[in-house]
Amino acid sequence: MNFSPEIFGQFELVFGCIGVTLGLFFGLYLLFLRNRYAQANIFLAIYLLVFSIRIGKSLFYSYYSINTSFLVIFLGLLLVIGPSLWFYSNFLRRPDYSPKLSFCILHFLPLVGVVCFSPLIPVNDDPGAWVFHFGLFLHGFIYCIVVLYQILKGRNTLYVQRDSAIFKWLVLLTIATMVMFTNYLLIFFLIVPYYPGGALTFSILMILLAVWAFRKPFLFKRHKNRYLNSSLEDVKITEYFNELSKLMENDKLYLDPELTLTKLSAVMDIGSKQLSQIINQVEHQNYSQYIAGHRVEEAKRLLADKKYRDYKIAAIAYESGFNNISTFNAAFKRFTNTTAIQYRQSLTT
The missing domain is CATH 1.20.1070 (Rhopdopsin 7-helix transmembrane proteins)
Known part of the structure; x- marks a missing residue:
């Protein structure tokens, strides 16, 4: 035409x-x-x-x-x-x-x-x-x-x-x-x-x-500032978050299945409420979601590692810091939109 x-x-x-x-x-x-x-x-x-x-x-x-x-x-x-x-x-x-x-x-x-x-x-x-x-x-x-x-x-x-x-x-x-x-x-x-x-x-x-x-x-969306009266300034939030990221990347604290918000805040020498605020403001996630995200990334790394080829999915879950398989399955599906089994199979095709 x-x-x-x-x-x-x-x-x-x-x-x-x-x-x-x-x-x-x-x-x-x-x-x-x-x-x-x-x-x-x-x-x-x-x-x-x-x-x-x-x-x-x-x-x-x-x-x-x-x-x-x-x-x-x-x-x-x-x-x-x-x-x-x-x-x-x-x-x-x-x-x-x-x-x-x-x-x-x-x-x-x-x-x-x-x-x-x-x-x-x-x-x-x-x-x-x-x-x-x-x-x-x-x-x-x-x-x-x-x-x-x-x-x-x-x-x-x-x-x-x-x-x-x-x-x-x-x-x-x-x-x-x-x-x-x-x-x-x-x-x-x-x-x-x-x-x-x-x-x-x-x-x-x-x-x-x-x-x-x-x-x-x-x-782009509007949102009410939950931390309007917080004493934490943006500069401090950035500093603390950078410290947190280094702890996750270098020390891999998320591998501890007993890691809690209180324990992690003690390591960083800040209050648990402040740490919760930092994670929420920077990552738009709560503490549990933040840690689960790191654990899922670790699980993906292990699933791709030839050394762990014969490991069962449950073993991968525990090696990644999860303390039960049902929590692992739910988190892996939420962050990757697939199951751990399907993810492993996709790596071999």
Whole structure:
């Protein structure tokens, strides 16, 4: 079936509007969302709102004439994308991240410069316009590369389910942003002669964001702070959790079937309520779920080890720190969506 240019133009307009609408909705929602990622959400909101406005302009570029100065300012909005992504990544990955306001403003000064000198900046077919356009896209691309490098560099410090989800989300968002900037470059240099292509790419990104929001709601949902009156600061929580993670990784305290919250808190020299708070706030799990997760990972390691090939499942369970087979079976199924027997069989096929 062949589509006429008019029909295809209507399709790209409708599909592009979906992305812009989703971007504006998520951006405004995140501005008023109050959860443990409130600071990070502000920069994600800026990212989404600015990108939505920029994409919205591109959708209607062919329908309305725009003053040259305003066109420069609309283009200059791209200078906000990179810094917003960079700050969002830092706030999301590092609970102790607290930059000075002057440092934040410094990253957004290029946009101020574009706004102030917009009448003097060449665009479209003006000589030297390519320098301005190339600078815009290079600026955002460099930020994306730095963010991706920081994410990958810190991968070994990410723990269990929550941080794994954040890692995947940030990689997805950063790569999608790089695709957007690459698409703009290809369009500008006429390698891809399709201006609204950025709108379609952005719409796909927004749909992925919506799907992710439903699958990983802890990044976006509201929640009441159970520990509002707690004396533990975010920096201390991070320090204690890092200590806890080292104990789990190096000393494997979870292998003790008699390990309790009280015993573990005594080892760390903090109160059991504080340790429970740390696990809950960082991992969004209770103590039992946290320990069971480590034990299941140990069981998976043993099931894959040739030395334990002849061990029965019950023996693997006890070697992993579980004190009864029924608890092991339930935990293994919950964390892996399969049984230990099926998991072992999958390793030999």
